[in-house]
Amino acid sequence: MRRDELLDAAECLLEDQGSQGLTLAAVAERAGVSKGGLLYHFSGKEALIKAMIERLIGEFDAMIEAQRESTYTRAYLKATFEAIETGRLRRWAVVTGAAGDPALLAPLREAMARWHRHGLDDEPHPQTSQIVRLACEGVWEVATHCPAIVDYGAVRQGLLALL
Template sequence: MVEVGHHALNISRAARPRRRRPDGAGRAGETAGMLGRSAPFGELYRPDGTVNGVRKDALLDAAEAVLFEQGTQALTLAAVADRAGVSKGGLLYHFPTKEALVTALVARVIGEFDALIDSFDDGSPGGYSRAYVRATFAILTGEARAHRRWSAITAAATDPELAAPLNEAMARWHGRVREDDPDPLTGAVVRLAAEGLWEVVGHAPDLYDADQLEALQRRLLELLER
């Protein structure tokens, strides 16, 4: 069972052991090696990180859209390439396996949220919890980003190795307590409330309008000032 946010994900694994590379590199080594290969015939790799003008982020956006609209079973490399409007070879240049694609989805969710927290944290007492709230609402009110973590969780749920970075990030985000926090318990309650809101909006994106989200953010920040 893998814990991700408010979910307990039951994951059935095959009874037989997973084969490992003799050098112990495992999936990470295989992915790194495949990513280093030359571009497929007919595909132009560009210095700005694009293949035929398509950036990695656009491919990840396409994968998220497939997941959100059609579910986990529909997430295939062919479906993502079709959604992104690129050849399968162009997609394979960046993401040679579905596991590599899901790993990138998870990494983007974590990296984006870490960067937002850092951008809002002014270092003052209680600043981390305020930054957590503001970062959460920046995502909830952003352009089609509210479902990113939901998509990443859904995609990673079938493999504990893929879900591990999300579990570790969740423990870090909610286990972080600064010595100068004037009220750690209230801070934890507010962060968990923001977490719950993110979870709900991930499943029901149209539940709250912009004014309601603004009011919710204001109330959570007020709780931190009491």
């Protein structure tokens, strides 16, 4: 079984049962492998959570890169709304919620710092770009916890107009 299939199984388990349901035995069962097969790829639960977080960061980096047409902030904004529209945002909430140890979220904090610093000085209006990036964080939060209260298309257009 491939590593990504194990990560998919863990994410599905988290979404269905929450962090209390994330055990190595449950992940192995969900993936249809032995616990030993799971341990071949991940040394324990922390390694599994760390791998899920790293995968999400890598995916978001790829989404930003795929959107690169003019400025980094525009790409970041478009990647944010793509994450919402495709349901990937839900995966972020589920996985980061499973990380009970703040140290497991260190890669995410580092990625966020990088995303918010990257190319800011090259933007036509650095302060406006920073505001748009921070607004994207607010959109993520609302979309995670109460998605029906926002017209995402209108918000996206408004933020793009600021740039």
